[in-house]
Amino acid sequence: MTARQFFATRAEPSALEIEILRPVGSLADDAVLQELDLLLNELRTRQPRAVIIDFRQVAYFGSSLLEALRALWKEVQATGGRMVLCNLSPVGREIVELAKFDHVWPIVDTLAEARQRLA
Amino acid sequence: MAVQRKATMTTVLVVDDSMTDRRLAGGLLARLSGAEVRYATDGRDALEQIELHLPDLVVTDLNMPELNGLELVRVIRQQYPLVPVILMTAQGSEQIAVDALRTGAASYVPKQRLAVELAETVEQVLAAAHADRTHTRLMRRLRHQEVQFELENDQELISSLVQYLQNAARGMNVCDDNERVRIGVALQEALVNACFHGNLEVSSKLREVDHRAYYDLAKERSQMAPYAERRIYVSARFTPQEAVYVIRDEGPGFDPSQLPDPRDPMNLEKPCGRGLLLMQTFMDEVRYNALGNEVTLIKRCSQGPIAVLEGDEG
Numbered sequence: 509m510t511a512r513q514f515f516a517t518r519a520e521p522s523a524l525e526i527e528i529l530r531p532v533g534s535l536a537d538d539a540v541l542q543e544l545d546l547l548l549n550e551l552r553t554r555q556p557r558a559v560i561i562d563f564r565q566v567a568y569f570g571s572s573l574l575e576a577l578r579a580l581w582k583e584v585q586a587t588g589g590r591m592v593l594c595n596l597s598p599v600g601r602e603i604v605e606l607a608k609f610d611h612v613w614p615i616v617d618t619l620a621e622a623r624q625r626l627a
Numbered sequence: 628m629a630v631q632r633k634a635t636m637t638t639v640l641v642v643d644d645s646m647t648d649r650r651l652a653g654g655l656l657a658r659l660s661g662a663e664v665r666y667a668t669d670g671r672d673a674l675e676q677i678e679l680h681l682p683d684l685v686v687t688d689l690n691m692p693e694l695n696g697l698e699l700v701r702v703i704r705q706q707y708p709l710v711p712v713i714l715m716t717a718q719g720s721e722q723i724a725v726d727a728l729r730t731g732a733a734s735y736v737p738k739q740r741l742a743v744e745l746a747e748t749v750e751q752v753l754a755a756a757h758a759d760r761t762h763t764r765l766m767r768r769l770r771h772q773e774v775q776f777e778l779e780n781d782q783e784l785i786s787s788l789v790q791y792l793q794n795a796a797r798g799m800n801v802c803d804d805n806e807r808v809r810i811g812v813a814l815q816e817a818l819v820n821a822c823f824h825g826n827l828e829v830s831s832k833l834r835e836v837d838h839r840a841y842y843d844l845a846k847e848r849s850q851m852a853p854y855a856e857r858r859i860y861v862s863a864r865f866t867p868q869e870a871v872y873v874i875r876d877e878g879p880g881f882d883p884s885q886l887p888d889p890r891d892p893m894n895l896e897k898p899c900g901r902g903l904l905l906m907q908t909f910m911d912e913v914r915y916n917a918l919g920n921e922v923t924l925i926k927r928c929s930q931g932p933i934a935v936l937e938g939d940e941g
Contacts, residue, residue, distance in 0.1 A: 533789075535838065536782050598805075
């Protein structure tokens with residue numbers, strides 16, 4: 509995993525894994541925005557065919573993180589990739605489902621399930 | 628004359644599937660802190676015992692059959708938030724221990740250092756738990772609280788205020804820990820809206836095209852008149868029945884009925900409306916003033932009183 513504050517990435521054979529490391533209160537925070545831009549660049553360079561977003565360290569979040577995911581998704585989608593979410597808390601799952609993003613990004617319970625799904 | 632509270636013996640529940648480790652920890656606790664020690668063989672057994680007799684503290688192993696230490700911490704935090712949990716960690720279980728601390732465990736002691744560190748850790752955790760309980764007892768006697776804030780368009784202050792307002796509602800027993808999280812999400816959305824769309828007048832339409840341009844414009848305006856002088860006014864009123872939050876910005880206002888429904892598949896790609904959706908979902912009532920620059924969010928108490936701990940009836 510790369511050493512970052514908000515989004516850590518790990519390139520696995522089947523997918524690029526992105527772990528959300530802490531709650532993202534607002535994308536207006538320079539540190540968050542910089543890391544998001546780094547991540548978007550990484551996606552443009554690697555063009556992974558699949559991305560896993562791992563929420564194990566974040567119990568809840570709001571529309572700012574959804575907005576960040578939407579930006580990531582645009583990059584993944586541009587190269588025909590897939591995106592799966594895992595390790596969501598009950599509130600986190602509720603938030604994603606409320607926004608109907610579960611229709612676009614499947615939610616699975618664990619990282620292992622996410623890997624299996626994308627294998 | 629000061630009234631002395633009845634002195635009661637501290638009860639500690641030791642949870643471990645290894646009888647040797649269980650007895651070792653229990654023996655140390657009985658000898659060093661004079662506590663009454665009870666035992667459970669795994670997480671499930673522990674929960675049954677807690678239901679029968681609420682301990683002052685749980686000391687648990689991490690790797691156990693049935694319900695492991697991490698899951699046990701999670702359940703205790705939800706159902707018995709005032710009972711602290713100390714973990715006994717074996718070599719190789721450091722990552723689970725970190726997860727358990729994040730989940731709400733009070734502390735941990737490596738198993739190989741039990742004899743040296745357990746008693747001191749227990750003392751520290753019990754002292755902190757006693758202070759927490761006393762504070763909780765005091766807060767349950769608070770009948771009315773009102774606060775007012777005037778904030779610059781500062782994200783750090785907003786996050787800190789959200790935490791304060793969440794904790795105030797929790798302290799007044801308006802909500803449980805789960806609802807506290809939902810209140811936090813709703814307040815964060817309302818305050819971020821007041822800042823970006825209200826005071827700084829940055830439109831979500833720009834974010835739809837380029838998120839970087841959206842935040843750059845917000846940053847520029849936060850230093851520029853008239854946006855920079857605008858403030859966010861927050862008032863909150865707490866009673867045991869409800870928490871009422873009023874958040875007003877100094878922007879031109881907006882018409883919430885004009886926002887697209889973010890649940891409509893046609894709007895999934897659009898970045899607008901999700902904040903309001905979260906506010907409406909996580910609060911019992913959300914209403915705007917006619918101008919659309921002031922939102923009132925209400926959370927009503929939906930639960931009975933939290934279980935009263937032994938000795939907490941006073």
